[in-house]
Amino acid sequence: MDTVRAxxxxxxxxxxxxxxxxxxxxxxxxxxxxxxxxxxxxxGIVYWSGMVGHGETPEKAxxxxxxxxxxxxxxxxxxxxxGTKVPLKFASTENIDKYxxxxxxxxxxxLNMDYYKGFxxxxxxxxxxxxxxxxxxxxxxxxxxxxxxxxxxGVDITDIYDEPLWKIFERIETKK
Numbered sequence: 389m390d391t392v393r394a395x396x397x398x399x400x401x402x403x404x405x406x407x408x409x410x411x412x413x414x415x416x417x418x419x420x421x422x423x424x425x426x427x428x429x430x431x432g433i434v435y436w437s438g439m440v441g442h443g444e445t446p447e448k449a450x451x452x453x454x455x456x457x458x459x460x461x462x463x464x465x466x467x468x469x470x471g472t473k474v475p476l477k478f479a480s481t482e483n484i485d486k487y488x489x490x491x492x493x494x495x496x497x498x499l500n501m502d503y504y505k506g507f508x509x510x511x512x513x514x515x516x517x518x519x520x521x522x523x524x525x526x527x528x529x530x531x532x533x534x535x536x537x538x539x540x541x542g543v544d545i546t547d548i549y550d551e552p553l554w555k556i557f558e559r560i561e562t563k564k
Contacts, residue, residue, distance in 0.1 A: 390415060394434045398471025409457045412436070412470045416446040433457070436468065437476035479509030487557035494557060498536045512553050 393413040401411060413434040419442070422428045427442040431449035439460070441452030461467060468474040484491060488503075495503035499517060514533060518526035530549060537545050537556070543563045545556050 390434045394471035396471070397434075398469060401470040407467050407470055409454050412457070414450065414453065416449055433474075435472060436474040439474070478507075479511050481509050483510045483552070483554040484508055484512070484557070487554055487561060490557040490560050491553070494537075494560065497540055498533060508553060510552055510554055513551065514549055514553065514556070 390413065397411060397413045401407060404411075414431060415434055416429060416431045419428055419430055425444050428444055429446045429449040430440055430442050431446065431453040432440040433453070439453070439456060441449050441454070441456055443449035443452050491508070492503045495501045501517075514530070515526075517533075518529050534544070534546055534549060537543055537560075541560045541563060543560050545559065548555050548559065
């Protein structure tokens with residue numbers, strides 16, 4: 389069924405140049421192992437790996453997906469043709485790789501995590517380690533990370549806290 393819908397959307401896409409969300413074949417599904425109500429349902433664009441949304445209902449998952457599509461369209465010049473396969477792209481790690489030793493230490497000492505048990509790209513930021521649904525807890529974690537970094541490395545990262553991790557590691561290494 390997905391294949392047929394994708395083919396129809398692809399054929400229709402040749403009649404216009406500017407594609408919108410409705411030009412893409414979508415699907416919804418139930419997440420049987422969802423640990424939280426807010427991700428019980430998923431929605432995605434057929435054949436577009438990584439373009440997904442989650443919600444408490446199929447409709448809410450589609451709304452999140454539509455928002456993700458809109459954000460993608462606003463930040464990218466070219467959209468993939470509807471109905472075609474879009475492979476998953478990994479972000480560059482060129483910059484963060486330059487500071488691997490510092491990153492390993494920072495993750496262990498500041499975040500109490502093993503750097504090698506995750507994937508961190510040049511776009512990874514500290515906010516990814518904060519709870520997204522609790523502003524007060526996120527604020528406390530942010531303050532703790534800033535304080536711990538200052539105590540351990542003698543580096544104030546307040547002004548670059550929301551910048552990519554590699555910029556924080558660069559500042560730490562510059563301070564050494």
